[in-house]
Amino acid sequence: MKNRVTDILGIEKPIIQGPMSWLTDGKFVGAISKGGGLGVLGINAGQSEPAKTVEETVENMRREVRIARSITSNPIGINIIPTVAGFDLYTQPMLDMMVEEGVEVAVMVGAFSKEWTQKFKANNIKIIYRGAPTVEVTEEAIKGGVDILVATGFDEGGQVPANVIGTFSIVPLVVDAAKGRVPVLAAGGITDERTAKAAMALGAEGVFVGTAFLASKESRMADNIKDALIKSDANDMLLYRTQPAYYRSLPGELPNKLAELDRNLAENEEIYQASNPASGMRNGMLYGDLSKGFASLGLGISMIHQIDSVEIIIDRLMSGIE
Amino acid sequence: MKNRVTDILGIEKPIIQGPMSWLTDGKFVGAISKGGGLGVLGINAGQSEPAKTVEETVENMRREVRIARSITSNPIGINIIPTVAGFDLYTQPMLDMMVEEGVEVAVMVGAFSKEWTQKFKANNIKIIYRGAPTVEVTEEAIKGGVDILVATGFDEGGQVPANVIGTFSIVPLVVDAAKGRVPVLAAGGITDERTAKAAMALGAEGVFVGTAFLASKESRMADNIKDALIKSDANDMLLYRTQPAYYRSLPGELPNKLAELDRNLAENEEIYQASNPASGMRNGMLYGDLSKGFASLGLGISMIHQIDSVEIIIDRLMSGIE
Numbered sequence: 001m002k003n004r005v006t007d008i009l010g011i012e013k014p015i016i017q018g019p020m021s022w023l024t025d026g027k028f029v030g031a032i033s034k035g036g037g038l039g040v041l042g043i044n045a046g047q048s049e050p051a052k053t054v055e056e057t058v059e060n061m062r063r064e065v066r067i068a069r070s071i072t073s074n075p076i077g078i079n080i081i082p083t084v085a086g087f088d089l090y091t092q093p094m095l096d097m098m099v100e101e102g103v104e105v106a107v108m109v110g111a112f113s114k115e116w117t118q119k120f121k122a123n124n125i126k127i128i129y130r131g132a133p134t135v136e137v138t139e140e141a142i143k144g145g146v147d148i149l150v151a152t153g154f155d156e157g158g159q160v161p162a163n164v165i166g167t168f169s170i171v172p173l174v175v176d177a178a179k180g181r182v183p184v185l186a187a188g189g190i191t192d193e194r195t196a197k198a199a200m201a202l203g204a205e206g207v208f209v210g211t212a213f214l215a216s217k218e219s220r221m222a223d224n225i226k227d228a229l230i231k232s233d234a235n236d237m238l239l240y241r242t243q244p245a246y247y248r249s250l251p252g253e254l255p256n257k258l259a260e261l262d263r264n265l266a267e268n269e270e271i272y273q274a275s276n277p278a279s280g281m282r283n284g285m286l287y288g289d290l291s292k293g294f295a296s297l298g299l300g301i302s303m304i305h306q307i308d309s310v311e312i313i314i315d316r317l318m319s320g321i322e
Numbered sequence: 323m324k325n326r327v328t329d330i331l332g333i334e335k336p337i338i339q340g341p342m343s344w345l346t347d348g349k350f351v352g353a354i355s356k357g358g359g360l361g362v363l364g365i366n367a368g369q370s371e372p373a374k375t376v377e378e379t380v381e382n383m384r385r386e387v388r389i390a391r392s393i394t395s396n397p398i399g400i401n402i403i404p405t406v407a408g409f410d411l412y413t414q415p416m417l418d419m420m421v422e423e424g425v426e427v428a429v430m431v432g433a434f435s436k437e438w439t440q441k442f443k444a445n446n447i448k449i450i451y452r453g454a455p456t457v458e459v460t461e462e463a464i465k466g467g468v469d470i471l472v473a474t475g476f477d478e479g480g481q482v483p484a485n486v487i488g489t490f491s492i493v494p495l496v497v498d499a500a501k502g503r504v505p506v507l508a509a510g511g512i513t514d515e516r517t518a519k520a521a522m523a524l525g526a527e528g529v530f531v532g533t534a535f536l537a538s539k540e541s542r543m544a545d546n547i548k549d550a551l552i553k554s555d556a557n558d559m560l561l562y563r564t565q566p567a568y569y570r571s572l573p574g575e576l577p578n579k580l581a582e583l584d585r586n587l588a589e590n591e592e593i594y595q596a597s598n599p600a601s602g603m604r605n606g607m608l609y610g611d612l613s614k615g616f617a618s619l620g621l622g623i624s625m626i627h628q629i630d631s632v633e634i635i636i637d638r639l640m641s642g643i644e
Contacts, residue, residue, distance in 0.1 A: 134557050155488040155491045164476070164561050165556045165557065165621050166475060166476055166488025166490055167488055167490040168475060168488055168511045168517065168520065169488075169511040169622055170556065172514070172516050172624065172625055173555055173556055173624040176625070188488070189488065189491040194523055194524050195494065197523040198520040198523040198524045199520075201516055201642075202516050202517065202520045203516055234487045234495055235456050239486050265589070267587070299487050299488065299490075299491035302491065302494065303494055303495075303498070320523075
């Protein structure tokens with residue numbers, strides 16, 4: 001299959017893995033890129049402890065890039081999160097490393113940075129941008145030079161959008177705002193043939209997939225969380241307020257407490273602090289300890305009934321796209 | 323087009339209008355049924371003040387039925403909300419009237435009632451049931467004899483589901499739970515060709531449409547709210563807690579106050595009372611006064627750019643379904 005997304009990224013199938021920090025590594029990302037999609041190394045990819053210096057962060061990432069490269073010569077991506085100018089210690093060293101290693105794609109999240117978009121593109125690195133799914137941000141990002149946009153719906157896992165707009169409604173909104181200038185990827189709840197097909201019907205030209213890939217043999221997610229995932233459906237997920245807006249988790253000792261704080265009208269900041277923000281994802285999803293962490297998954301878990309290889313997952317998604 | 327939904331209901335197109343209380347009347351419902359979909363009279367259809375007795379309620383509804391009948395001989399529906407046994411004064415008189423007038427379909431909302439499902443079916447009235455979109459309620463309703471189920475996503479307008487699961491994720495969940503025994507309609511955000519197509523891709527066999535029909539020439543919604551609708555997108559909608567869970571509205575004096583109460587962590591009950599629950603929808607959407615009411619619309623408003631006739635709206639939706 002060929003379309004604008006595959007052409008821009010130089011990949012075979014318009015399936016882009018959403019970066020998921022600790023839960024990614026070179027093996028996982030390499031498997032997805034080998035399968036024809038785009039694997040993307042997240043912040044802290046392959047690590048068990050946070051790096052202590054910028055240099056260590058970049059060298060850790062370089063090691064995971066090389067592991068992915070040992071699996072496939074297909075394009076791969078790295079997640080970048082440019083922060084406020086002057087306080088951004090990471091983005092330039094990461095760009096330098098990406099150029100040295102020939103990494104093809106940057107997945108930029110957070111506030112839109114025209115400066116960094118231009119710098120990456122000047123180094124032949126394509127930019128996929130995932131920011132607030134509004135008409136205004138879409139316009140800013142396209143004028144600023146992004147290659148591909150992600151429209152994220154509230155059906156996703158992780159830090160869900162503050163606007164609480166489902167995938168069903170946000171994809172056509174962003175597609176219309178883009179006016180055909182760049183292709184749009186749909187994110188949030190895409191886990192099977194039907195949801196992949198629906199994403200394309202809504203106007204997306206590719207899919208941005210997190211949870212479905214976490215439910216793979218190759219992912220680093222803890223086995224007990226994989227087990228809980230395949231036994232759960234969307235109605236089992238807990239939703240609670242936090243900073244900046246909302247979070248979702250499988251039930252467990254800590255998530256139950258967070259949901260209770262929400263019901264009791266605790267301040268968002270109090271719920272955020274109680275969630276162990278620095279280590280909650282790692283504890284819950286990498287180590288599988290829901291007494292000290294949370295397990296955020298997308299609402300598409302209802303359609304996931306077994307842990308398959310990345311290759312089978314890509315085939316399933318593609319059968320809805322083609 | 324023929325499928326299970328059109329066969330069961332005896333209609334031409336699998337497009338069912340969601341009942342919207344005051345905002346419906348015989349003229350509007352007749353136009354939708356004449357167009358080949360199923361028009362459905364909501365509670366308080368055609369009225370400007372609440373009826374004072376059960377008899378008056380039923381006779382008001384009979385009048386609207388006859389107005390719809392004067393427009394088309396195609397099937398029409400009436401919204402019923404059976405309440406706790408012993409306190410339910412309305413359902414039997416409404417059933418009697420429906421039998422007398424030959425009304426073909428009841429759209430039942432709220433807690434599932436097996437007793438009323440059986441009574442309606444014994445009188446050759448088909449039952450479309452819209453309840454909590456869970457595996458358990460789906461099983462109960464199918465075993466209890468419903469003809470068609472509605473899977474409602476958080477993208478809808480009105481009193482949105484407490485589980486905060488988007489249309490994109492809830493439709494395949496309910497379709498899988500139904501296991502092919504009854505067809506499922508998708509509700510929440512279906513306003514254009516793309517969203518209708520996506521609903522069918524997700525496994526629905528028809529669409530349940532509210533907001534798109536409110537944006538019609540035939541609807542009773544106030545002109546200033548129609549104007550605001552076509553100028554707004556999903557990101558403009560305010561979301562606030564209330565009883566039993568959440569509500570959404572276009573901005574305005576009262577809705578802004580309700581959203582502020584939510585931000586200030588007021589109790590759900592306090593926000594509910596502040597919303598003028600008895601008259602807020604009528605004030606806001608029938609009279610267009612957002613100082614005394616609210617204007618709840620689905621997140622599919624982003625794709626609505628003009629006020630068309632019901633006939634054109636049905637054609638647009640069907641172009642995604644066929």
